[in-house]
Amino acid sequence: QVQLVESGGGVVQPGGSLRLSCAASGFTFSSYGMHWVRQAPGKGLEWVAFIRYDGSNKYYADSVKGRFTISRDNSKNTLYLQMNSLRAEDTAVYYCAKEGEGYNWNPEYVDYWGQGTLVTVSS
């Protein structure tokens, strides 16, 4: 069965950095685009970033562009999110999520989500 397990969350000071990881299993990771989506405490869902199945293209929400970098290592079945210049408003649970269809050029729908990892930006 599909499993997505995030790690790397924690408490960080404003201006600091953190790298999240998402270990994938149960499907051919290299065939699917992947997303990071976040949810601030008590709030709704906000898309953060998407990377194509082969890593050839990456897209970001305006709120994180220039500060966050999405990447993947298909040999390790792992997705990453490097977060720099963190702000209080980045505090959220970060989910990695899998695209529903393989070899897509662009997103279509998200079919599986991890349990999430909490990032808290606070002094």
Place this chain on the structure above:
Amino acid sequence: DIVMTQTPLSSPVTLGQPASISCRSSQSLVHSDGNTYLSWLQQRPGQPPRLLIYKISNRFSGVPDRFSGSGAGTDFTLKISRVEAEDVGVYYCMQATQLGLTFGGGTKVEIK
């Protein structure tokens, strides 16, 4: 960005009765490839989101048939034919037609 607006914000429902959630997009969700990338997600308390419906009306694997989706263009609806206790949670619509996925604000379904 495409703005997704859900109504109602909250839906108290009697067990066994139907529930309906509406989602409206600020522009048409018909993609240049002819598909409409509108999905519905369920988030139970303390859980990650779970896919229910994709491309307007396709029920995802394992989703009970009491859930159904419909609509076109900018107006979409999720219906639960007979609400069960396990359906309590927040429901989100999501569009992927335009890059930069966007979500509705969520509708909380609770039991009366």
